[in-house]
Amino acid sequence: MIINHPILGPRDAAEFVCLGDACMIDRPDWEAEDAMQQFHEYGYLRDNPAGQHQELWYHEQGDRSWLVLTRNTLTHEITKVEMARDVARSRGRDK
Amino acid sequence: MPEFTLTAEPPLMGLNETFGDMVLRAPADMAIVSIALPLGGEEAALKAIKAAYGVAMPEVGQMATSKGGETLMRMSMDQGFVVFTHPTPDANAIVNAKLKGKAYTTDQTDVWCALELSGATSRDALERICPLDLHDAGFAVGEAKRTMMEHLGTIIARTDTDTWLLMSGSSSAGSFLHAIETSIKNVS
């Protein structure tokens, strides 16, 4: 596969490490009353769609950036590649 | 007088080999210091870099060379390297002083080992291990990229039409040299 890195351009996916569903950005509030339940869902349950999938890849043999790919799990077509940091911020993550 | 003296033994020290039209050598006294741009302090840091080196920090994947011969290499959005010739182990202090604390620096001199490969057929040799497009269309002079060659993380920079600077982890310098030499021998 070729991942079109938003800054570096097309690179062989072999340079990257795949983590999985981008829902892992949405880490629950540890102080919530049902934190255990929320962390269980966060840590273990996946949509696992047959189709569009937002997922995290790490450019380990490159610029060390985490990326969010929108990739089709049936065709492998990649329609979007974003810097995960930007995605995380846009989803309201802070510090 | 101290009782003991330490001697430097960089892993590829003094290497200089010729294979047909190709020359493979290890640059001497190459100091490398990483510069990280503080979050929220990027502009100040870039300004400090420009002030210190007379050239701006280049775009990611590019190199820029100062009048003093230092090369700035931007490896990612918030991090770059300054590469310069300097024999003693105080490179970090020098860069730090130049940047006046506007960026975070880390000495990377000993993290890497470096090889310079030059010659008209050097690209044919590198084609055997480097997954990147090494032709002009994909790799211009002045670009620097990080990738993987023979299971080794490697930075490859095109410093001239037929000259490539290759950097990889210093602990695996022997395997790195072996990989490059094998590529050269396989095409010559």
Place this chain on the structure above:
Amino acid sequence: MSQSNRINGGLIDRSQTWDFTFNGKKMQGHPGDTLASALIANGQKLVGRSFKYHRPRGIFTAGSEEPNALVQLRAGAHQEPNTRATVAELFDGLTATSQNHRGPLEYDFMAVTDFLSPFLSAGFYYKTFMWPKAFWEKIYEPIIRSSAGLGSLSMKEDPDSYDKGFLHCDLLVIGAGPSGLSAALTAARSGARVILADEDFRPGGRLNSETLEVDGMSGSDWAAHTVAELSAMDNVRLMTRTTVYGAYDHGTYGALEKCTDHLASSGGKPRQILWRIYSKRAVLAAGATERPIAFGNNDRPGVMMASAVRTYVNRFGATPGQQVAVFTNNDDGWRTAKDLADKGVEVNAVIDTRNQPPVIEIPGARYHRDAKVRDTIGRKGIKAITLADDQVIPVDCLAVSGGWNPNVHLTCHQRGRPEWRDDINAFVPGGVLPVGMTVAGAANGQLSLASALQEGHDQAAAQLKDIGIKVAKAKLPQAEDEARESVAFWHVKESDKRAWVDLQNDVTVKDVKLANHEGFRSVELLKRYTTMGMATDQGKTSNISGLAILAEEAGKTIPEVGTTIFRPPYTPVPMGALGGRARGKDFRPYRLTPSHKWAEANGGSFVTVGNWMRAEWYTRGNEKGWRDSVDREVQMTRNSVGICDVTTLGKIDVQGKDAAAFLNKVYANGFAKLDVGKVRYGIMLREDGICYDDGTTARMSENHYVMTTTTANAVLVFRRMEFARQCLWPNMDVHLISTTDGWAQFAVAGPNARNLLRKVVDDEHDMSNEAFPFMACGEVTICGGMPARLFRISFSGELAYEIAVPARYGNSMMSVLNEAGAEFDACPYGTEALGVMRIEKGHAAGNELNGQTTAHNLGMGRMVSQKKECIGNVLSQRPELVRDDAIKLMGFKPVNPETKLIAGSHFINKGAEANMDNDQGWMTSVAYSPILGHSIGLGFIKSGDTRKGEIVRAVSPLHGTEMEVEICSAHFIDPEGERLRA
């Protein structure tokens, strides 16, 4: 009778004659020959035996689709099984032997299976060999195994080397036949970066085998001219002997280049190169493969594809027979008859299944219209054929043409599903093709030369336009459209003898019918039940016929039955090539510690730890075994001082205004309030609450921390910290950079550690316990101004420091430390002594931090803060993970001090039966403690913390041993930690 079947013409170099042997028989050939063409020229008909029935077989095709002519090439360690003689280039001195027979090729003992064939129908083995039960593995299976298989490996290491490479292009053209050359020419003249790859050593494809003309020249001349033009262009890479074997995602293709297979010796160069080609666009111009017709005994040596006969005659100047008949269902077959007749070879019959006038007048040949070949005669080589009307015609070669199948293989490697075209009675590329691929020429069903040339140009032009390259105007190569009419005709129903569909795997029409009858009605089930298409040719000549017969049998149309799809590789790829250079010692890089040279010179013995090589001990003069060295190193260290290279621990520079807050999130224990100049031990959890790494982090200055990780997890910790930094808390000002290779780090441990270091560290640094206590850190200078980092941390439990210098000074530093330590009788120690000392001290390492254990299990449950946000703390509190009776890390000592403990033993309570239900835990690490004088162990045992003093059994049925051990504290020495604070 050398080269008895050699005739005039052909693209071979008769000025040179090469010797080769087949089964020891000396033969001759010429440059330009394949092994197959040379065998044909020498009149060798019988070349091998089939897979199941051991039937005599001859050369069937002239290309990579060959099912029969598989030979073992070369000898000794170079022996290469299953090589298709049809693609093996001849070289001077070549040796080949036939395979899959017992006794000589002519008298194969295993041919008895042929006479038993009524009992060996499709899937027979699923119905028998079950009684008596023990016989399957002892008797039946070994017999099946030794008679199955084809060629043999030498069982010696492959003596050749292989290489890999990476190429990039705008347009990849696969196949250098007429459409491929046309496509490449269009793209090249337009200035695109073009790669043109062809499996043959001579580009041109069918142009080299036919007598057709292009632009007024012979086809082969036109190909040669075109190749010359392309070769001269900088933007073209012409790759002959290169098979594009697989189409992978996003325009990536795998290709195999054979570099030295056509030479007697590789001369030290890579035998083959496995290329990974990254293309923006690709044109598949892989041509088409002629298919056979099934009839009785259609597998005899001398029965050949009609196009192959043409190839041998036209390209190689070798005729497969002296008296040839042609059996065809289409116009193309007639060209074989014509070309043979033109070369003066006797053609005595043309048999066409169609009822129509002759396509071409063939002098001397009798035309049988609306006729079929029912059977053949001649066990080791065809002697005659019998027609459906019982006429017998003597022949020594039968050329068969059943029409052409486009080579759609690469279009199927992703989601493509071929579609049936009634007008040409063949499958053409269909469904969703690999991204960026289009198909041209015969591969796309354009079976005539003129249309192939045209489509090659058109597809290339369309592809270029798509990627924004302007197409240069040029004159198209011109050729005539030859006659190509055909009908669908798959097998001769009048045949009562076995009619082969898959020649190599011995699948007959009857087998297909039986499979259908027994319910194996999907094409995939048919394939699996009969093994049709699963031979080394991947069914290139059999699949379509097989499914056509299945369709007929099931009363369905071919599109209704569908087709099996093709998977990579297009043709088989040697394992050596796929492995490339990564074998032997080059399998993975070596990482050496900075003091490696010193260790080599000082008795160091090395062990692999991940990719690192570490000294495991340093042998001194009279030591006989490793235990001598290790015991001594432990004693010398504990008694005075020892030195160990610990560079392999991961080191991460953490900087930024939010570094402290960040570390507080990635470590389970508190890191928010660590003073500058102090080090803290920390444990890291995964999000699932399991403890996965530990280490120390030193605060060097306000915003600068130096973290260490375990050797094994350095990469993983860095990756996960980057994840936390970029994805979880993206607005923290924190920066990470690895410095593992940058600093040579040495543990200096033992009562005299301070005394030793005082000699090395420059005087201005106060080394006293008060100024630099346990868990202190700082930047110092040594040996007169050399910058270094000093940490007062201890893994051994002794008064200990770790001192780090820039890595290039590491080898020298090891030497200096040992010299400085000489007066204290200092010694270097390796990983074994390190391991003994950490077990004595009760420190967890890889065997305990195995990714399955919690801080609770490790006795560090209280370190996991519940008062802050950090990774893993929430899920670490799940009920099953914090049970009171959970396993706990404890020490174990043998009740009988003479007993040697075994890591991996399981604990069973006294009196209980040793089974899974009674399993109490296991011994993780053991060592002989030279200090205590007996074996000691660490291990996890249920409720261990409340069971100190209890005796349990450590059982190892694997070793047949069982011993009593006492549960004790994991801290075998200095439990109060007085030594390390001294």
Place this chain on the structure above:
Amino acid sequence: MARDATETRDFGGSVKMRYSAFKIFMQGLTGNKSWKPVWREPDPKPEYDIIIIGAGGHGLSTAYYLAKEFGMRNIAVLEKGWLGSGNIGRNTTIIRSNYLLPGNQPFYEMSMKLWENLEQDTNYNSMVSQRSILNLIHTDGQRDAFVRRGNAMFLSGADAELVDAKQLRDELPFLNFDDARFPIKGGLFQRRGGTARHDAVAWGYARGADSRGVDIIQNCEVTGFDIQGGVCRGVETSRGPIRARKVAMCVAGSSGRVAALAGMRLPIESHVLQAFVSEGLKPTLPGVITFGAGHFYVSQSDKGGLVFGGDIDGYNTYAQRGNLPVVEDVAEGGMAIMPMIGRARLLRSWGGVMDMSMDGTPFIDKTHIEGLYFNGGWCYGGFKATPASGYCYAHLLAKDEPHPNAAQMRLDRFMTGNLIDEKGQGNQPNLH
């Protein structure tokens, strides 16, 4: 399990034929003309006691054991393609019971015992071949872990054997003992491990289930569930609705897709595992060899092909194909550990979609929807589990309580923390 011997009556009316050497001989003499279809091709009935979704190995074995061991007959197995078209038809055929953890090992040992009697039980030669399986040891730490595992195997009634490098060299001289990057220090054998002919396993179970009245309905895709008030009452299919008292999902590889039809999110991701076969060769390898440090395992089929594989590709996918980096990674492992295979050629590669679970261990459990059951999450270890999975799932379906050997394979274990993580990789499916 002895009941089987006489039970050859087809519930559709025809008499099933028993296979034997004599039968083959007689058929051979008469032109192989009167072999009976191996299974019927029934139309779906409007209602069944149990519907099993998926005629793969596990679905067919579940049906077989339900019929044979639990006396249930009114069962349909629905298959969207052809029977055996899932991962039973695309795997590397290894059988073994060399697990470590108490939640796993007794289950796999149960499976091994069922394998050992499978052919006699089903009257179908699935070519179970206990040729042995070997895990190579390269470091002391690895040896400690393998000793722990070998002992766990013994404690659950399985076999294991620890050998040193010298013993290995005597037995497998072609391994790379002298020039290895990671020197071979020994190995852990399970001599009872080995291989079986994967397709034949499916066919044997299908034939056995069919002859006991189970309807195996091919080309019948489940498109929805009939769930009313939290109770599952049947399924919608491409061939119309079918009612059932119990519906059993058994679609590893597609679990995510099918469960989504019932509105369930699972602790599973779908990944592709590539596998490879070489050209046929005369006997080369005696048993299964696993080079864990190099991501390579290999055996040789009865037909002569070297069957081998390695790691999953590592990205989520439902496509039955992989990419080059893993192909090369696997081959590198092979060449590193047995460089004598350099001149053998890779003939065919394929990809199977794996249910990668969050701790690497499968599920055989009820769901939160009454009447709906789940079997999945087999990662790449489903083939060897086929008999026990079917047996334990049948037990659950028939008795509504888990079989003791599968009692820990629950869907709620991530909530309770009763993890069964053999590899110690945590909640990241692509690392298991």
